[in-house]
Amino acid sequence: MPETRKLNYGEAVNAALHRLMAELPETLVYGEDVGLPGGVFGVTRGLRKQFGDRAFDTPISESAILGSAVGAAMMGRRPIVEIMWADFSLVALDQIVNQAANVRYVSGGRLTAPMTIRTQQGNAPGACAQHSQCLEALFLHVPGLRVCMPSTPQDAYDLLVTAVHCDDPVLVIENRTLYFGAKEEVTVGGPVQPMGGARVRRHGSDVTVVAWGAMTARVLDAAEALAADGIEVEVLETPWLNPFDTEAVLASAGRTGRLAVVHEANVTGGFGAEVVARVAGAGVPLLAPPIRVGAPDVRMPAAPILAQALLPDADRIAGEVRALVKG
């Protein structure tokens, strides 16, 4: 039965994992430090105790973690594996891109890989260049994978539940700066939500700003500041990036006549380019050329003062959106 609990983002992930382990006996949760220690962010805490050897620690071997998830999934398990940092997936991309993403297609659906890869990404103060990258575009370029990026505790719960119930490989990209955020009312135990869709987080008539992940909160702050200047921003959050709700973006941009896409990833080859291309390709009449707001194309420095100079924050987002609207 659905119930409401006050949970922060990390606790919501944890609640989803407990639910999934309880309702789907074929699930397994494993990865580096996720069993006895309960995860470096505490997100998998309690699973080992409650579900025994269905939750376990692994060697620091991303290829073995991801590859074994592919094999276990082929054989009817539903593994939920953790890659501690999205950056670490790069040492084992073969198992995601060449293996997991191909299983269903090549076998014509006779073999499947229903596995969920949980990871987290993005910059946090002091994080080095190998612990800061936003890699969603890389995975969005790969047909056969599903990708989502929850930003609220409710989404952290719902998207993970949907991902694990999905019969395809799904990448759930969390954000560690959100794990210990404010507690919110989260409905747990409800029905599995459909995959995909967008959500209007703020209605506005002057400009559509599309955002996902940790940038959503900054975009909402920027929208608040712009409202004081008389600019009404429509904030459209797209927690699912594959499948992506293109129609929702087209409809909103069609209404407001202006489009900005904000992501933490650097702009070149970022998914913002794809969103802009889809809107342009659909012939949505715009009052001004669409813009992308993201990190510039540089590596990420560790010193917070340097990183802040690169990452989009509410001030920078507000400034760029204001310029878009005012011309």
Next chain:
Amino acid sequence: MSERRLADLLAMWRVRAFEEKVRELRLAGPIVGSVHLCIGQEAIPVGACDVLEPEDALFATYRGHGWALARGVPAERMFAELLGRETGVNGGRGGSAYFTAAEYGFHGENSIVGAGAPIACGAALAGRYDGSNRAAVTVFGDGAMNQGAVHEAMNFAAAFSLPVVFVCENNRYSELTPIADMVRTSRLADRAAAYGMPGYRIDGNDVEAVRFHVRDALEVAKENGGPTLLECMTERIVGHYIGDAENYRKPGEMDRIRAREPIARLRAGLLADGVPADEVDAVEARARAEMETAAAAALAAPFADPATAREHLYA
């Protein structure tokens, strides 16, 4: 005794006749793209698959036609796969180097060197929870022993005592380069000790030796004894792929390889034991006839329908 050896000979001839027909079709045109034949290495799949149970999982490489055949995948559906036909095991989506046929216990070739090893660990891991007594066999070449994923898989399987049999087909060449030049210690089986599992170098051109060691390794695996590494020494009589100029071969090398290849060897053994030559040679004729018929049927099948090229990407 000679009955089983005749059966082994037939199984090996089926593989060789299949491969020779594939080579003919590749050179004549109907099969396109990279094709990696296992001519000369037939004893390993034949010996190993003979002792696999239906519930066991098998992960091979792009040199996997022999493994699929020995596991029971119908030759006609394999020819059709290589020919891009609708009736292929994957309807033409896998091709020569990456087809799967899980319904026959063949969980696929893999055209990424070493990638099947971690996947096999997962298949074995699944057996721990689903009540099956499944073991997983992963096959790879000597070159894959230098891949990180194989190292990770061996440690993962050993650390968790997973029922995995690592079958290394050491044909002495990592693609076109001698493995001996790429490692400092040439006995690859010795690496097993570093992971805390047994490792054996065996004669991969002797079906009986392969059968014995794989059966033993499967038994250990299924009794919770953990993984085993089998380094099966063999040689391919053909190039790494069809079209390989094989300029890396040394003078006299091919003569030595032919003198110890598994089919000629088993044939000589049977003759020496007094099995009549016509009985022995009937096996070859039977295998060739089977493959001619299978190839003809596959060639007569319709091509895969282009309208289906986007299907089966997602659930």
